[in-house]
Each structure stands twice: as structure tokens, then as C-alpha cells.
Amino acid sequence: xxxxxxxxxxxISTDKIISEVAKLCADSNYYLGKDVVEALExxxxxxxxxxxxxxxxxxxxxxxxxxxxxxxxxxxxxxxVVFLELGQDLKIEGGDxxxxxxxxxRRGYQEGYLxxxxxxxxxxxxxxxxxxxxxxxxxxxxxxxxxxxxxxKGGGSENMSAIKMLKPSAGIEGVKEFVIETIVNAGADPCPxxxxxxxxxxxxxxxxxxxxxALLREVGKPNIIPDIALLEKDLLNNINSLGIGPQGLxxxxxxxxxxxxxxxxxxxxxxxxxxINCHAARHKEIIL
Amino acid sequence: xxxxxxxxxLKNEDIEKLKAGQAVLISGLIYTARDAAHKKLxxxxxxxxxxxxxxxxxxxxxVGPSPAKPGxxxxxxxxxxxxxxxxxxxxxxxxxxxxxxxxxxxxARVIKSMEENNAxxxxxxxxxxxxxxxxITKCRVVAYPELGAEAIHxxxxxxxxxxxxxxxxxxDLFKEGIEQYKNKNLS
Numbered sequence: 430x431x432x433x434x435x436x437x438x439x440x441i442s443t444d445k446i447i448s449e450v451a452k453l454c455a456d457s458n459y460y461l462g463k464d465v466v467e468a469l470e471x472x473x474x475x476x477x478x479x480x481x482x483x484x485x486x487x488x489x490x491x492x493x494x495x496x497x498x499x500x501x502x503x504x505x506x507x508x509x510v511v512f513l514e515l516g517q518d519l520k521i522e523g524g525d526x527x528x529x530x531x532x533x534x535r536r537g538y539q540e541g542y543l544x545x546x547x548x549x550x551x552x553x554x555x556x557x558x559x560x561x562x563x564x565x566x567x568x569x570x571x572x573x574x575x576x577x578x579x580x581x582k583g584g585g586s587e588n589m590s591a592i593k594m595l596k597p598s599a600g601i602e603g604v605k606e607f608v609i610e611t612i613v614n615a616g617a618d619p620c621p622x623x624x625x626x627x628x629x630x631x632x633x634x635x636x637x638x639x640x641x642x643a644l645l646r647e648v649g650k651p652n653i654i655p656d657i658a659l660l661e662k663d664l665l666n667n668i669n670s671l672g673i674g675p676q677g678l679x680x681x682x683x684x685x686x687x688x689x690x691x692x693x694x695x696x697x698x699x700x701x702x703x704x705i706n707c708h709a710a711r712h713k714e715i716i717l
Numbered sequence: 718x719x720x721x722x723x724x725x726x727l728k729n730e731d732i733e734k735l736k737a738g739q740a741v742l743i744s745g746l747i748y749t750a751r752d753a754a755h756k757k758l759x760x761x762x763x764x765x766x767x768x769x770x771x772x773x774x775x776x777x778x779x780v781g782p783s784p785a786k787p788g789x790x791x792x793x794x795x796x797x798x799x800x801x802x803x804x805x806x807x808x809x810x811x812x813x814x815x816x817x818x819x820x821x822x823x824x825a826r827v828i829k830s831m832e833e834n835n836a837x838x839x840x841x842x843x844x845x846x847x848x849x850x851x852x853i854t855k856c857r858v859v860a861y862p863e864l865g866a867e868a869i870h871x872x873x874x875x876x877x878x879x880x881x882x883x884x885x886x887x888x889d890l891f892k893e894g895i896e897q898y899k900n901k902n903l904s
Contacts, residue, residue: 501783
């Protein structure tokens with residue numbers, strides 16, 4: 430705490446942020462969230478394909494081995510996606526916040542024995558060697574806390590994600606059609622059973638961010654808006670009727686959950702983004 | 718279906734008895750390669766130069782492992798998406814490559830090349846990377862160390878669990894599996 434003009438201002442050092450980000454990078458890659466483990470166990474019970482059941486068994490056993498031995502669940506330890514909710518009354522001391530996040534990622538990926546998967550340029554493609562830069566989303570909020578969420582995202586499922594600017598007349602049926610088309614096109618590649626994050630509304634970039642944020646919500650926890658919760662349920666049923674199944678080898682559990690976030694949009698627009706997550710849906714957070 | 722055991726290098730007789738859907742436990746030497754290493758191998762072929770590894774009878778595993786912790790042979794090592802290697806694969810199959818291990822579908826050219834040259838495509842469980850690492854008993858980089866995780870590694874594996882996805886008789890587990898379970902979800 431610093432005393433300024435009679436009031437006090439909470440401060441956090443960049444050193445603290447660096448060490449917390451490093452720990453979140455390793456932890457998120459080693460320890461699958463309880464909600465995902467439960468969703469996998471539920472999926473295992475529901476699946477009727479023998480091949481699919483065997484795949485569920487391997488995935489569940491794998492999560493146990495990773496947690497016990499403190500090793501990555503998947504060798505693709507992803508792009509480090511970092512969401513920050515910065516309280517407007519908080520003061521950061523000791524340097525640049527973005528540099529601190531990248532320093533934390535650098536340390537976490539090095540000391541955590543995580544794979545470095547970032548190349549410096551879309552065409553030159555030289556590995557940066559430390560998994561930086563992270564993709565950072567900063568949101569200013571009320572209060573004096575800093576919430577940090579680290580959500581490593583693998584290439585396989587990210588590559589199968591898609592966005593479309595629909596006409597408003599396409600309505601809910603148009604949205605459903607685009608989501609199903611995206612999942613069918615993705616097939617086996619995003620490592621099903623998947624979790625589907627969907628953003629509807631906003632504009633082009635807002636919609637994509639909504640889809641990513643939807644993946645941070647607990648699997649199986651419905652949207653608080655009843656008609657959106659119903660759409661989530663409908664889409665989950667439709668996706669699981671496609672037959673794609675675990676690893677795309679056939680089955681009735683293609684997705685473990687569908688999470689939708691919505692936002693107001695322009696009178697002319699109906700943007701939809703589908704961000705697919707593999708079954709290793711990883712994210713860990715801390716509030717400082 | 719109970720799994721059958723196969724030792725590398727693979728012979729034509731091994732390939733001929735494999736049908737899509739068959740569970741297989743692979744043992745012996747296999748090589749790793751991803752996009753960057755494939756590009757380098759195919760560039761060498763186009764320049765008429767020799768390859769750094771002998772592919773005859775061999776299996777390529779599409780993987781870029783995470784770094785090994787002290788005391789580990791290899792880090793986590795699950796399959797990556799095979800489709801990214803499709804444009805390079807037929808040339809390697811023509812050289813005698815007998816098997817590939819990855820995840821996800823192959824394109825029509827790769828499937829045709831497998832049928833014509835007696836090769837199979839196996840899938841391992843994407844994301845089961847810590848589990849798969851347990852079946853790897855030796856690991857060393859044999860080419861392109863500058864590629865880091867994407868370097869070509871020589872792995873010795875024991876009972877590496879895979880499924881035959883595409884056989885030489887036109888069997889395709891992706892097509893058959895999806896057909897079988899389409900509209901079977903009743904909840």
C-alpha cells in the first residue's frame with residue numbers, strides 16, 4: 430500500500446506478476462480443470478462406440494498421468510493466451526505490464542518444460558524460442574485487483590475455428606447452420622470430444638473474442654439467459670448427432686459442451702464466431 | 718477387437734493383414750517428423766540428394782514432443798494433425814515408407830498412394846500425450862536439430878497403442894465410424 434494525499438493505493442510489483450504468470454502457464458498445462466474431467470467422465474458413460482469408449486479411457490488416464498507427474502497433458506502447450514482484468518484503482522510497480530506478462534510466459538515455458546510453439550513471422554517462421562509473444566487481452570474493471578487468466582491454446586483446434594458475418598435475416602437458424610457446418614468441416618482435426626465456444630453479435634473482432642471468452646466458462650454451466658441456454662443445449666444435441674465422435678472415428682460424443690456469449694450488434698449485422706477447443710481445455714486463473 | 722503386435726520395419730505381409738479399425742501395438746524404431754522436416758526431406762528429393770534417414774519399411778510419427786524433464790526420456794508426445802503433411806506424403810510413400818501415425822483424415826492422393834504402394838495410416842489419440850510418452854523407451858535427434866521440437870527424432874517404442882485408420886483395401890475408419898453413429902445420439 431502507498432499513501433497518497435490521505436488515501437491509500439494498492440500496488441502490485443511486476444516481479445509478482447511474472448512469477449504468478451509463470452506458475453499459471455505450467456499449472457494450466459499440467460492440471461486439467463475439474464469441470465473438464467467431470468465432463469469427460471460423463472462423456473465416457475454416454476458414449477456407445479467401443480472405439481470411442483477406449484479413446485475416452487486413454488484421455489482420462491492421460492489427464493491422471495499428467496497431473497501426477499506434473500507434465501503437460503498435451504505436447505502442444507499452445508499459444509499463451511492471457512486475459513487480464515485490471516482494477517482501475519490498482520498501481521503496477523516495477524515496469525511495463527505487457528513485458529511482465531511476456532517475461533512470465535518466457536519463464537513458465539522454460540522452467541515448466543513446455544513446448545515453444547511460436548514462430549516470429551507468418552512466412553519466415555523462425556521459432557522465437559521462448560513461446561513469446563503471448564496474446565494478451567486487457568480489460569479495465571472497477572476495483573483494485575488484478576485477475577490473470579492463462580489459457581494455453583493448441584494449434585489443432587484453433588485452426589478449425591471460423592467466423593462469419595451473417596445477414597440479420599439468417600436469424601437463429603442461420604447461426605445453427607454455420608456452427609454445424611464449422612464442426613462438420615473440422616471433423617477429427619480439433620481432437621474431439623471438443624468444447625465449442627461461440628460468440629454471437631458485437632462486430633467482427635468482438636465476436637471472435639466472445640467466442641474465446643465463452644471457452645473460459647465452466648463446461649456444462651449454461652448461459653444465464655434462458656433462450657441462449659436453450660440454444661446451447663440444442664446445438665450440443667445437434668453436434669452429437671453428427672456421428673463424428675471421439676477423435677472423429679465415430680460416436681455420439683463429439684462435443685462435451687457448447688458455451689455461447691452474446692453482445693448487442695449493428696442493425697445490419699449478425700456476426701458469429703466459433704472457437705473450437707480440444708478436450709484438453711486448459712485455463713487457470715488467479716486474483717491478486 | 719483385441720490388439721495385434723507389430724515390429725518395425727514393416728513388411729508387405731504385415732501391411733496386408735491390417736484392416737481399418739484394427740488395434741495395433743507397435744514396437745521398434747520409428748521416426749518423428751512434422752511440417753518443417755517434411756518440407757526439408759521433399760526439398761532434398763527434388764534436388765536429387767540423399768535423405769538423412771532410411772525410410773524403407775519405416776513408420777513416421779507426426780509429433781513435436783514437449784521438452785523432457787530431468788529423468789524423462791521424452792516429454793509429452795501425442796500425435797499432431799496429419800493433414801498438414803498430405804502434400805509431402807506420397808513422395809515418401811513412393812520411397813518405401815510403410816506407415817504413418819498421426820491424427821485426423823488424409824486426403825485422396827495420400828489414400829491412393831497408400832493403396833498403390835502397400836502402406837497404412839495409423840491414428841493415435843490426440844492429446845493423450847503423457848500416456849503415449851510412456852511407451853517410448855529411447856529418443857535421439859537424428860536430423861535437423863535446428864528445428865527444435867520439429868527435428869527428426871529416432872524413437873524406440875514398446876507397445877505404442879494405435880488404430881488402423883486407412884488400410885490398403887479402401888477401408889476408412891473415419892468414414893465407417895461416422896456413418897455408423899450418425900443420428901444415434903438420443904439424449
